[in-house]
Amino acid sequence: MAVASHTATPRDPTAAYRVWNWFATTLKLMARNKIGFAGFLVVVAILLLAFIAPYFVAFDNTARVDQIYQPPSAAHPLGTDSEGRDVWVQIIHGGRDILTVGFLAAAITTVIAVTLGSLSAYLGGRVDTLLTWLADAFLSIPRIPLLAVLAGILQFNSQLALALIIGLLGWPTLMRAIRSQVLSLKERDYVEAARALDLSTSHIIFREIAPNMVGYIAINFTLAATEAIYASAGLIFLGLVPLSGSNWGVMINLAWTRGAIFFKDSIWYIMAPILMISLFQLGLVGLARSMSEIFDPRLRRGG
Amino acid sequence: MGVIQEQRTILEPNIGVVVLGYGRRVARHYLVHRLLRAFFTIFLVVSLSFFMFRLMPGSPVEVFIANLQTQYSMTFEEAQQQAASLFSIDLDAPVYLQYFDYLGNLAQGDLGSSLVSRGVPVSTLILRYLPWTLFSVGMGLVISFSVGVMLGMLMAYKRDTFLDYTLTTFASVTHSIPNYLLAIMLIVYLGVQWELLSIAKMRGSLSPGVKPGLTVPFIRDAFYHAALPILTYVLTTIGGWMLTMRSSTEATLGEDYVTVAKARGLPERRIATAYVGRNAALPLFTQLTIAIAFVVGGSFIIESIFVYQGLGLVLLNAINQRDYPVMQGVFLVLTSMVVLVNLFADLVYSRLDPRIRLGGGE
Secondary structure (H helix, E strand, O other): OHHHHHHHHHHOOOHHHHHHHHHHHHHHHHHHOHHHHHHHHHHHHHHHHHHOHHHOOOOOOOOOHHHOOOOOOOOOOOOEOOOOOEHHHHHHHOHHHHHHHHHHHHHHHHHHHHHHHHHHHHHOHHHHHHHHHHHHHHHHOOHHHHHHHHHHHHOOOOHHHHHHHHHHHOHHHHHHHHHHHHHHHOOOHHHHHHHHOOOOHHHHHHHHHHHHHHHHHHHHHHHHHHHHHHHHHHHHHOOOOOOOOOOHHHHHHHHHHOOHHHOHHHHHHHHHHHHHHHHHHHHHHHHHHHHHHHHOHHHHHHO | OHHHHHHHHHHHHHHHHHHHHHHHHHHHHHHHHHHHHHHHHHHHHHHHHHHHHHHOOOOHHHHHHHHHHHHOOOOHHHHHHHHHHHOOOOOOOOHHHHHHHHHHHHHOOOOOEOOOOOOOEHHHHHHHHHHHHHHHHHHHHHHHHHHHHHHHHHHHHOOOOHHHHHHHHHHHHHHHOOHHHHHHHHHHHHHHHOOOOOHHHHOOOOOOOOOOOOOHHHHHHHHHHHHHHHHHHHHHHHHHHHHHHHHHHHHHHOOHHHHHHHHOOOOHHHHHHHHHHHHHHHHHHOOHHHHHHHHHHHHHHHHHHHOOOOHHHHHHHHHHOOOHHHHHHHHHHHHHHHHHHHHHHHHHHHHHOHHHHHOOOO
């Protein structure tokens, strides 16, 4: 009796315990790869800064002409900009839009890529040929000029439109990766079994194959997010997307177009948003690397 | 005995012919396959741009006609006529005829003429600025590929040393930073903070008064003005080559033929160049597609940042001024450039690695 209750606890854990256990294991595995873990911490820190911190720091956009290009001080941790506005406040409030667009676009890209890549590999034949040709063709089109031309014709006036168009154009690289993964997965026994049961193609792709490459999809989602942030920040920097509010891309654009970049004192103002975007990109790449170690046990031992 | 002899005489020529014919057919097939693919891509881009510029709701042609009507109080017919002559299209014809017309014009190199500088053919504009983009992007790609391959090999040979760690960190960091941010940082630090370079003087693609020609001052000046764009392309792409080459070399070093070469007592340097380097560099060719598209796409922003007079700058100005024929033309040329360089890289790759050529399509 006593023995039974003793063994019952780990065998029948509560949901919360299971989640915690999974979380702890994942963290432990992540901590093994130092660069990956550093990336993970940077990403979490920037996400907190961009999505939580704005609720605690009020947005103040009043120009103070007597305080232009102040060096960092207690009142202004990152100095002030060309109109005497606090850079730190702008940094805190400027992350949300750009990161939302990035992740939204990455989500759209991932959904398209997983669908097309799985279909292509699973169905094979003419569908496969057509889709790989399409992917190869789209891969040859330089993405930033295409986006810029589209922005010139369509006039993106919302973050959603920007995310949508970036997401719609990002699929080829990801699709090729997913396709090669499905090509190997589709020969497995459980897919054969599902086919023998006469389950539909969509069931086999989304219920049988996709769950078995969740890790792979997560890694590719992270990399797609870096691409999307690169594209959206680039378009905003060039001024091809109507500037609204204050985000890191707009900050760089203003510093650039108003010539602030050519003043020696503006270093804090111009470098703050550049470093935020660069750090986030670095963090995502590091995170993707540590994820590949977690999801691929063969890499784990190599450490 | 006699039977075997007989079989041989029958089989021998047949095998020879079959193998030769088969090999030739596949080689030709590979070439045809690649050419078809390149043609398909260009056709797709051409059609896509027809769709973007002509058929989309509120398309440039419609907007242009509406503008003429409101601004210059033209009648619809007059405005349509002017638009038709500027875009070199026949707006009364059915859409599929317009499409064929457009394809026919393109085949003759007629891209229409600029709206902003009236009457200047787009092809003239492109020919004027294309060489500078080709020069800077080409130099950037060649330098970053060759230096990256060498550094990657060095890293693999010195793996797990301080040098390896430093270079790996450098490669990962530069590889992840968006190229336009790196370009701005170059200006901020090299030009403004440390005052090492005069950014204003380095703008443009040539100093005033320098005549193009095969002279030393011209070449020196061309490199001087292209230095920062090239440096940006190199710094942002070299990391990818270094990391790929490092892992590829590591894998090659474990191959049997390398061990055999060592056992034969060949000099280390010869093994590194003739055995390891050649084989390890092969997988890098498959990455060229993405790298080329990335650099050409990036050149659009980089040229704007350094005010380098290339196609990217022309495209940005055209977008800002809503100069649609120029937008369309430059976009087509940029994409064709990527497709053609890819085709070239594929052909070189198939010469270097016969497995690709003989393996057929995939």
